[in-house]
Amino acid sequence: MPVQLWVSVVELGCFAGLIALGFFLVLRGADVFMFALGPLAMFGAMFGAFQVSRNGWPLPIAALIGVAIAVALSGLTELLIVRPIHRRTGGQENPSIVAIVAILFALEQLAGTLFGRTPLPGTPFWSAQFRWGEAVISGQSIVLVAVTVLAFAGVALWLRRSANGRMLRAVGDNEHAARTLGVPVDRIRLIAFCLAGLLAGVAGSLFAAKAGVSFTSGLQWTLVGFLAVIVGGLGNVWAPLVGAVLVATLQTWSVFEFGHAMRDYLTFAVAFLFFAFRPKGIFQTKVRI
């Protein structure tokens, strides 16, 4: 593949990896797929883009508030929607997932109503461009890579070193056992949702600069993160990033070699293979109760 395509693989891999890391945290902490992460990323990005392009806000402030909104919405999703359903259904996953999918579509429509139905331009944090042979690398791509590495390293450290991190793994493994042992399950679940919202908000704000963001971006963003975590698995905190880079490589290579149509066939073939033969991904969790 031409070098420029590897640049795209890195960009897409980092973006999908951040979303997938959000999936990872909620899965480990609450054992539920947080399908609303794509729309949360979109919502935060649209807020930032709207305030910068329409109201002239400084980018850092607009982006920061956009990320904060994503965090708040994710936390509210757990507090007001998922937790009551989780309690009423005795911890069944399906009702919670259906509710989260409903929130996905609600967030899309809310963003369209608040920020408009036309795409909004994202603003790069670093607008420089560098040439590397025939490839062009944008400053924003470098920022995305740096933030992704920092985010993964930070989450890895947090899970290993902090009490909340260790409790999050315990809750995800067996909520009832963790509750019996005195782990503050509700707080841990809320932390997982908020952290996932934070990662989604950051990912959306950084990726929007590539070609803008629209109210319909959320579902696609959810899918790339979901595929990454399916392929990568939950056995290691870096697993979602590995999954994201593999999916991005597959999608980019297949389009380059065979054209657009093959991308979807191959992507779904890989998803099917993982669902069928390795449903817990490449990196599998080793400790289960």
Next chain:
Amino acid sequence: MKSLQTFRRAAVITVAALALAACGSDDEKSGSDPGGDTIVLGMVTDTSGGAAGYASYTSVAIDLAIKEINAAGGLAGKQVSLITESDGSDTTQTPTLTRRLIENGADVILLNSGSASAIAAKGVCVEEKILCVAPTNLSADIIKPPDNDNIYILGPTSAGIGESFAAGMKKAGYSKLAVIADDVPTIQGYVPVLVGAITGAGLTSVAEEKVPADAADVSAQIARVKEAAPDVILVMSLGGQTEALVQNALHQQLPDVQRFSLASIGNQPTTWALADPGALEGLVYAGSIDPGNPRTTEFAAKLAAVGGDKSALTAYGTQGYDSVYLVAEAIKKAGGVADKSKLNETFQQISGYQAHYGQSDFTMSFGPDKHVGSDGNCGLVLAQFGADNKPGAPWSVYQPTC
């Protein structure tokens, strides 16, 4: 294993969610059934789907035309009102919503959503024998016989764009064409029409790439186009992010190759801002705004007075505005809307209507066998983007004629 179960359930639910997304719909209603002694225009629009980006420009101009008509005393002694339904470009909903507009008293239907929606509404228009006009849609399939008695588009159609591009590219001396098109049905319907016209003029198609309408990256498609070494590239999309992504990548990877695009890019100010600085410079698009057309200038001033973020001058606006005045002319001749057959006949008698878009000599006429209004391709203006990413002067190499 709880986690394994979760993954399996998620797989099933994801499929359901995707199906839901594909069927996602929007059902909004604005305005109200005015009843009483008014002429009611019913508009199928899109406030939430793929056509929402441009349908809003058309809606603003339609409102403007109705206000002007009412201020001038109305039509056949009656005031004109507008009721709307949004189909979100979901063609499964369009027929039902069109019927709902008719149930709510619509005397004429304006189809202000995607081309696929207009095609979906066609059956209702014919069954109900109600005059239907699709102001901005380009697809000739909308008015293709049989069962096209009372449905009309303004044009020029996609075939006219293909003929104009073909003539322009040939005159400019290009020989190797690459096409990059998004995968939405409306655009895919245009691809054979435009590519057929261009290759028919003697150019060779060396690459034809498809990109998803929700693409996050198009570098692989651009790399394939680059390997084919074209000397001219045609980008076909509904505009928005996909168009911006493609134009940014082409500007970066193939800066010296001339690019062409459809009307979307020229009529979507919001898309210009999505492109990298200077990325649109030199791009030729099939516009319909000619600064030399005095009626366009007059309309632009009226629209500016309306204000708001949808008051930018676009072909969508002018076409919406013209569609109301075309309908008004037919209603005046028919003496009202009570006789639907007569109204359709008087619409077909419209001849030489001087449009508010296109070149200054562009006119529209209709007839029993002429359901595309344009009297030639001079309804198009091949314009070129400037370094500021905004539409600039008409393309100096070639302009369509009538």
